[in-house]
Every structure is written in C-alpha cells, then in structure tokens.
Amino acid sequence: MKFLSKKGITLRFSISVLVISAVVLTMIIEIISAIQVNRSSLISSYLQNNDQYARKLAANTGNLLTTMRQNLIAITAILKRGSYSNSALLDDLFQENRQYFNSIFIANEDRVIQATSPNTSGVHQGDKLTSEVSKRAIKAKAPFISEPYLSKSGRYIILVSAPIFNSKGVYKGFVGGTIYLEEKNVLNTLLEEHFFGNGSYVFVVEKTGHIIFHPDKNRVGQAVSKNHVVQKVLKGNYGSERVTNSKQHDFFAGYAFDPISSWGIVAQTPVSVIDGPLSDLIRRMLSQSMIFLIPILLVGWWMASRIAKPLHMLANYSEEATINLDKSRELPEIRSSYYEVRLLYRSVRIAFQNLNEDMNQLRDEVHIDGLTGLSNRKAFDKVMDKWINKHVPYSLVLLDIDHFKQVNDTYGHLIGDEVLRFLSRLMEEVSGEDSHVFRYGGEEFAILVKHEETSHALRTAERVRKILAATVSPTGEAITISAGIATFPDHALDAHELIRQADRALYQSKLDGRNRTTVSDGD
Structure with a gap:
C-alpha cells in the first residue's frame, strides 16, 4: 500500500x-x-x-x-x-x-x-x-x-x-x-x-x-x-x-x-x-x-498497516457503491481484530440503506437560516403553498425592525446580528404552537399563524411588538418593529397576493410612525 x-x-x-x-x-x-x-x-x-x-x-x-x-x-x-x-x-x-x-x-x-x-x-x-x-x-x-x-x-x-x-x-x-x-x-x-x-x-x-x-x-x-x-x-x-x-x-x-x-x-x-x-x-x-525514536516509528508503521488495510477496502467499496448506486455489489470479506473495523463493516450496509433518508434530512437543513436558526425564505414559500393548496385558513404577519440601518451604523454589524437573533428568539417564545416563524430576508421576518380569525394573528403580532419595545436589546436599549397582517383567504387567494397585501400593511405601519401593527384592508 x-x-x-x-x-x-x-x-x-x-x-x-x-x-x-x-x-x-x-x-x-x-x-x-x-x-x-x-x-x-x-x-x-x-x-x-x-x-x-x-x-x-x-x-x-x-x-x-x-x-x-x-x-x-x-x-x-x-x-x-x-x-x-x-x-x-x-x-x-x-x-x-x-x-x-x-x-x-x-x-x-x-x-x-x-x-x-x-x-x-x-x-x-x-x-x-x-x-x-x-x-x-x-x-x-x-x-x-x-x-x-x-x-x-x-x-x-x-x-x-x-x-x-x-x-x-x-x-x-x-x-x-x-x-x-x-x-x-x-x-x-x-x-x-x-x-x-x-x-x-x-x-x-x-x-x-x-x-x-x-x-x-x-x-x-x-x-x-x-x-x-x-x-x-x-x-x-x-x-x-x-x-x-x-x-x-x-x-x-x-x-x-x-x-x-x-x-x-x-x-x-x-x-x-x-x-x-x-x-x-x-x-x-x-x-x-x-x-527510543526509531523502534517507536517501526511499531507505529506496522500498526498503521494493520489498521489501514481493512479500512482501505471499505473505502474502495464505498466509493464504487456511491458512484454506481443502481448496481449492487457484495462487500468483500474483511477479518479484523479491531472492534471499530468490525462495527464499521456491519454498518456500511445500513448506511447505504439509510442514504435516501440522509439526503432528505440534508434537504431540510437547506431550509434553515444560518444566522438566526429560523426557517428561511425557501421554507416560508413551501409552507404557504402547502397551506393554500390544502385550503388551510391562516394569517401572514410581515414585520420589520425599525431603523435597523441605524443600529448597524451605530453599533456595528456584529451587534446588528445579535439583534436579529434576539428578535428571532423572542418571536419563537411568543408566537405559540399554531404559528411558524421565518426569516424573510435582511431585517424582515414572517409569522404564519394557522387560524381563521385575523384577530388571532393581530394579538400575536402585538405581543411580540409590545414585549420587544419594553425589553433591553443587545444594543443596550429597546428596539421596535412595524408589522403588517393579511389573511388567507379573506384578503388574497394566492401566496403572491397575500404577501403583497401584508407588505402594504407593513408599509402603512411605517408611514403612520412605526412601532405599530396594521391589518390589510384587502384593497
């Protein structure tokens, strides 16, 4: 070798x-x-x-x-x-x-x-x-x-x-x-x-x-x-x-x-x-x-050969099996006194059987936002389409941190990141079991509230807004958010229009002075 x-x-x-x-x-x-x-x-x-x-x-x-x-x-x-x-x-x-x-x-x-x-x-x-x-x-x-x-x-x-x-x-x-x-x-x-x-x-x-x-x-x-x-x-x-x-x-x-x-x-x-x-x-x-150095090196080389040979055989099999997933090939017979090698040998078959499950898990991890740990925009679109296709009534809460650019300019982007994580944890704690929290992008977040009544989403958004305004953030002082709410199917019948309605309501909250929640009027 x-x-x-x-x-x-x-x-x-x-x-x-x-x-x-x-x-x-x-x-x-x-x-x-x-x-x-x-x-x-x-x-x-x-x-x-x-x-x-x-x-x-x-x-x-x-x-x-x-x-x-x-x-x-x-x-x-x-x-x-x-x-x-x-x-x-x-x-x-x-x-x-x-x-x-x-x-x-x-x-x-x-x-x-x-x-x-x-x-x-x-x-x-x-x-x-x-x-x-x-x-x-x-x-x-x-x-x-x-x-x-x-x-x-x-x-x-x-x-x-x-x-x-x-x-x-x-x-x-x-x-x-x-x-x-x-x-x-x-x-x-x-x-x-x-x-x-x-x-x-x-x-x-x-x-x-x-x-x-x-x-x-x-x-x-x-x-x-x-x-x-x-x-x-x-x-x-x-x-x-x-x-x-x-x-x-x-x-x-x-x-x-x-x-x-x-x-x-x-x-x-x-x-x-x-x-x-x-x-x-x-x-x-x-x-x-x-x-003492030379004898130790000789013993180390001999042990390395014994350990590496069966593992090398398993590695070659794994490489060929991964390249040719549609072709079955028997594992070579491997005899080893090492417990780990024997365990690895038995585990290879199970590993390939579970390969599809592992790939699915990886696909799920692609939907996680790396900074906040929340579900990301891809997961958000997927959940909305799923609920609309199944005609599940729900409300979309779009919220945005007020003056976030000023936070970054004043305290730096590291503190800005801490503020985003801080808000993420707060939304997860306050939103409730029927709600899903997402990072929509930048300093914007979304909450999907599974409920027929818009008032339920309004209460959720207001809880987040009020608690946030009364809590010291990583900047050393409180921050505020503005929110907009739109409900399916009352305000829109598809995801694109529902997002547009919630975004308009969010924009209206900004125009009205920020630190408030506005419900879409459906126009």
Missing part, C-alpha cells in the same frame, strides 16, 4: 505521521518543560547568590570603613602627643595603614597641609586645600566620608577624615585618608575577589549615583542613577531581580545598602550565563530520545 495515492493521502501515511508527531511533540514538550524548570532553577540560584554576595560585601565594606575611621581616630590620638607637622611620624603611621589608604595627610583648621605621606600624593606641606570636601570636613568637626571628587592632583578620590582636638578640646584640624578610585585601592582589593570568569562582577555606587568601584576603570565616576537597581539600593533597599543596565545589557542582580557609607553594592551576572547549561541539557535529551 502506498503512502500517497492519486486521490489523496492514505490512512497509513496519516497514522504514521500521527505517531511520529506524537513522539516528536512529546519529546519537544519534555525538553521545553525541562528547560523551563532548569531555567527557573538557574535564575533563582543566580539571583539568590548575588543577593547573598551583595549583602556580604555590604557588611564587609561597612566593617572596612569602620576600621579605616577607627584607625584615623587612633592616629589623631597619637598626634595629640606629638607635633602635627612631624612628617617622619606620619610616614610611620602611613606604613601601618597603607593597606587602607593611598595617602594620609594632616590639615589644620585653615585647611593648610601640615604633613603628608607619601610624598607622591600630589599635595605638599604648606599647600592649602580648596575643595568643597575639605571645607565640609572642617565644618563637620566629626568623622567624615566624602563622595567621590576630583582632587588638586587630578585624581578621582574619596576622603575619609577624623577631627583633631588638642588636650584642651580645641579643634585643630583633621587627619585625612584618601582612596584613589582609579588606582589600586582598598575597595578593589576587597571587591575584585568576586569577579568571576562567567562575566559576573560587583560595582559600588555612592549616594549621588556615581560609580566608585567597577572592574572597568573607565566606568569609575560615571553617573548611573537612572539604573532601576541603583535607585532601589540607594533608597536603602536589599534584594535581587533581573535588570537591564545603563549599557542595555541584561543581568541577574543582587543589591545591598551599606548604612555606614550610604553606598550601594550591586553584584550581577549576565543573563547569557544560563545559555550554556541549557544548551547542554538540550543536547543530552535529544541524544537520549533518539535511542
């Missing part, structure tokens, strides 16, 4: 494709599920790790700055016992603190340098400090950590200072320790330990949103206050989230705030770091799945 015949796709081919599709789709779903689970796990892990890193580094940074400040306070205590301009003493103190500061200096209350170490710091004894930071240190008369600023020597630095008071408590100036942000300093000694080969790194921002530490030295001093995470951390928040940085790169970021310095610590890992493990996972799952 071929997979493809001249007349279309064979069942064997379809079943084989179905088996392959099921296996492949199952494999894809499993891979996607595994990827999603692992992706979520990796994301959660990186976010959690970076959050913990940032908190740890914030604590370490706070401890470091506390130690630096305490060392400067200890230096001021030593200076009380000696000369503030003793360069040799300051050199010794600097050597003990060089792991913390790039330079140390002593300034008096007039901001004049009394001593400095090392000599390469860029300022010298007798120089006067002019920076706003030095003025603030003098004014504070308390331990002080500055924001980054550009020094007289051209370095981008942070100043940590402690006030000097003599034995009588008189303020004499301050000791300043500097951190050169663009050179090797205590911060990058602490923070560079957390720079990983996968692209993860740590950066630090001070309270104005400027970077004071970054693995890329060119980034030091840049303003990043628009960064969403930076905004959060400088408000004193802690946490982790996925973020797009100022360079439009995606990261898993953890952040923590150091209250001692008012600095924000951000540890982040590029989102792309999870691509490698996920690619490895996909390769492993594909290689493992292929081991």
Whole structure:
C-alpha cells in the first residue's frame, strides 16, 4: 500500500505521521518543560547568590570603613602627643595603614597641609586645600566620608577624615585618608575577589549615583542613577531581580545598602550565563530520545498497516457503491481484530440503506437560516403553498425592525446580528404552537399563524411588538418593529397576493410612525 495515492493521502501515511508527531511533540514538550524548570532553577540560584554576595560585601565594606575611621581616630590620638607637622611620624603611621589608604595627610583648621605621606600624593606641606570636601570636613568637626571628587592632583578620590582636638578640646584640624578610585585601592582589593570568569562582577555606587568601584576603570565616576537597581539600593533597599543596565545589557542582580557609607553594592551576572547549561541539557535529551525514536516509528508503521488495510477496502467499496448506486455489489470479506473495523463493516450496509433518508434530512437543513436558526425564505414559500393548496385558513404577519440601518451604523454589524437573533428568539417564545416563524430576508421576518380569525394573528403580532419595545436589546436599549397582517383567504387567494397585501400593511405601519401593527384592508 502506498503512502500517497492519486486521490489523496492514505490512512497509513496519516497514522504514521500521527505517531511520529506524537513522539516528536512529546519529546519537544519534555525538553521545553525541562528547560523551563532548569531555567527557573538557574535564575533563582543566580539571583539568590548575588543577593547573598551583595549583602556580604555590604557588611564587609561597612566593617572596612569602620576600621579605616577607627584607625584615623587612633592616629589623631597619637598626634595629640606629638607635633602635627612631624612628617617622619606620619610616614610611620602611613606604613601601618597603607593597606587602607593611598595617602594620609594632616590639615589644620585653615585647611593648610601640615604633613603628608607619601610624598607622591600630589599635595605638599604648606599647600592649602580648596575643595568643597575639605571645607565640609572642617565644618563637620566629626568623622567624615566624602563622595567621590576630583582632587588638586587630578585624581578621582574619596576622603575619609577624623577631627583633631588638642588636650584642651580645641579643634585643630583633621587627619585625612584618601582612596584613589582609579588606582589600586582598598575597595578593589576587597571587591575584585568576586569577579568571576562567567562575566559576573560587583560595582559600588555612592549616594549621588556615581560609580566608585567597577572592574572597568573607565566606568569609575560615571553617573548611573537612572539604573532601576541603583535607585532601589540607594533608597536603602536589599534584594535581587533581573535588570537591564545603563549599557542595555541584561543581568541577574543582587543589591545591598551599606548604612555606614550610604553606598550601594550591586553584584550581577549576565543573563547569557544560563545559555550554556541549557544548551547542554538540550543536547543530552535529544541524544537520549533518539535511542527510543526509531523502534517507536517501526511499531507505529506496522500498526498503521494493520489498521489501514481493512479500512482501505471499505473505502474502495464505498466509493464504487456511491458512484454506481443502481448496481449492487457484495462487500468483500474483511477479518479484523479491531472492534471499530468490525462495527464499521456491519454498518456500511445500513448506511447505504439509510442514504435516501440522509439526503432528505440534508434537504431540510437547506431550509434553515444560518444566522438566526429560523426557517428561511425557501421554507416560508413551501409552507404557504402547502397551506393554500390544502385550503388551510391562516394569517401572514410581515414585520420589520425599525431603523435597523441605524443600529448597524451605530453599533456595528456584529451587534446588528445579535439583534436579529434576539428578535428571532423572542418571536419563537411568543408566537405559540399554531404559528411558524421565518426569516424573510435582511431585517424582515414572517409569522404564519394557522387560524381563521385575523384577530388571532393581530394579538400575536402585538405581543411580540409590545414585549420587544419594553425589553433591553443587545444594543443596550429597546428596539421596535412595524408589522403588517393579511389573511388567507379573506384578503388574497394566492401566496403572491397575500404577501403583497401584508407588505402594504407593513408599509402603512411605517408611514403612520412605526412601532405599530396594521391589518390589510384587502384593497
């Protein structure tokens, strides 16, 4: 049996494709599920790790700055016992603190340098400090950590200072320790330990949103206050989230705030770091799945052949029998272990016996309006002719929705369709057992009321009209109808004339102001 015949796709081919599709789709779903689970796990892990890193580094940074400040306070205590301009003493103190500061200096209350170490710091004894930071240190008369600023020597630095008071408590100036942000300093000694080969790194921002530490030295001093995470951390928040940085790169970021310095610590890992493990996972799952794919396909092909063969025989018989309805032909003998095939085999004869009934049913369905579910114009003409031929007295009610074009223009054709269905249901509920409801065409409907008295049809039409006028339609407000009534045989003796009389009465209802019912006068 071929997979493809001249007349279309064979069942064997379809079943084989179905088996392959099921296996492949199952494999894809499993891979996607595994990827999603692992992706979520990796994301959660990186976010959690970076959050913990940032908190740890914030604590370490706070401890470091506390130690630096305490060392400067200890230096001021030593200076009380000696000369503030003793360069040799300051050199010794600097050597003990060089792991913390790039330079140390002593300034008096007039901001004049009394001593400095090392000599390469860029300022010298007798120089006067002019920076706003030095003025603030003098004014504070308390331990002080500055924001980054550009020094007289051209370095981008942070100043940590402690006030000097003599034995009588008189303020004499301050000791300043500097951190050169663009050179090797205590911060990058602490923070560079957390720079990983996968692209993860740590950066630090001070309270104005400027970077004071970054693995890329060119980034030091840049303003990043628009960064969403930076905004959060400088408000004193802690946490982790996925973020797009100022360079439009995606990261898993953890952040923590150091209250001692008012600095924000951000540890982040590029989102792309999870691509490698996920690619490895996909390769492993594909290689493992292929081991089972070929046996499953062979079994599927064998089952497809067994299922398709008897069905193919039945299909050929049905095709020949349909083409040659006047020629009888015995069904071929089919033996199958499948219940459905045996049942189908027994049902084929019954199916052809009932073919005529099915065709009649199809003819009936042709008389149904697709939008409203009511009988359509063909059914309407058929019923009228039948009743007239049998001399059955009845009335024809033609009704039309008032201003329906305005409904479509205002609310759209979809609401217009809902209005037509709404009216159809209402007419079916109100009309009664002796009435038949039809969609005549467009927004026009017809009701055939089997009764000798015109008044019976009038009551039916009026019930529909009044209920409709008092009911909220799909437009959100009530709609109205106009109706015309003509009766056989009182007003006409044939269908064409009866429709004309009812239509004239409907037109008169429109002329008289709509939302009313008019009975034909028979003229």
